[in-house]
Amino acid sequence: SQTIHQWPATLVQPVGSPLSLECTVEGTSNPNLYWYRQAAGRGLQLLFYSVGIGQISSEVPQNLSASRPQDRQFILSSKKLLLSDSGFYLCAWSHGDKSDTIYFGEGSWLTVV
Amino acid sequence: AQSVAQPEDQVNVAEGNPLTVKCTYSVSGNPYLFWYVQYPNRGLQFLLKYITGDNLVKGSYGFEAEFNKSQTSFHLKKPSALVSDSALYFCAVRKNSGGYNKLIFGAGTRLAVHP
Numbered sequence: 001s002q003t004i005h006q007w008p009a010t011l012v013q014p015v016g017s018p019l020s021l022e023c024t025v026e027g028t029s030n031p032n033l034y035w036y037r038q039a040a041g042r043g044l045q046l047l048f049y050s051v052g053i054g055q056i057s058s059e060v061p062q063n064l065s066a067s068r069p070q071d072r073q074f075i076l077s078s079k080k081l082l083l084s085d086s087g088f089y090l091c092a093w094s095h096g097d098k099s100d101t102i103y104f105g106e107g108s109w110l111t112v113v
Numbered sequence: 114a115q116s117v118a119q120p121e122d123q124v125n126v127a128e129g130n131p132l133t134v135k136c137t138y139s140v141s142g143n144p145y146l147f148w149y150v151q152y153p154n155r156g157l158q159f160l161l162k163y164i165t166g167d168n169l170v171k172g173s174y175g176f177e178a179e180f181n182k183s184q185t186s187f188h189l190k191k192p193s194a195l196v197s198d199s200a201l202y203f204c205a206v207r208k209n210s211g212g213y214n215k216l217i218f219g220a221g222t223r224l225a226v227h228p
Contacts, residue, residue: 034215042221043221044218049215104158106155107154
């Protein structure tokens with residue numbers, strides 16, 4: 001069966017420091033991968049998605065970037081964090097067909113201080 | 114543009130009573146609709162989805178949802194609520210954009226089940 005791992009689970013970083021959140025999927029190949037951010041315990045905003053290695057699409061302009069160095073690895077990064085980057089970040093994966101379910105990781109809490 | 118609306122911020126139900134969490138959608142073409150649940154400080158868990166076929170979809174933990182094309186609704190239901198069902202529930206529609214399949218989420222509805 002497929003599993004998705006996301007780490008670290010919590011992170012407290014100072015303003016201006018770099019960020020790296022990592023996500024890996026096991027038990028499947030060539031998944032679609034996604035990064036979502038959830039603010040204020042409610043709405044989910046799609047940040048990035050990827051259909052293959054090195055193929056990244058950004059949904060909204062921001063202080064973050066994403067990379068996919070391997071088929072089942074998705075990394076969310078920032079060179080210099082802002083206070084507004086604080087939030088709950090969720091990695092997710094799916095197969096390519098639009099009827100397929102998107103499955104989420106357990107999330108990473110980022111607090112920028 | 115595809116979108117979903119969850120008109121209730123919060124739903125309060127007594128344990129043992131039936132529950133309904135509402136969702137309406139706006140899509141072009143056939144909708145692919147999903148329900149997810151989120152417990153505090155956790156990721157989203159998939160409950161059920163409607164792709165095609167029977168309008169009544171059964172999912173995890175005793176939940177079901179009814180697809181109503183004429184009312185463009187996909188309400189989540191459970192015959193008898195449990196305190197442990199208290200959580201945040203998200204309705205979502207799948208959007209195909211430029212070859213990518215993305216989920217567009219509603220704002221979420223917080224379900225509180227009281228003993």
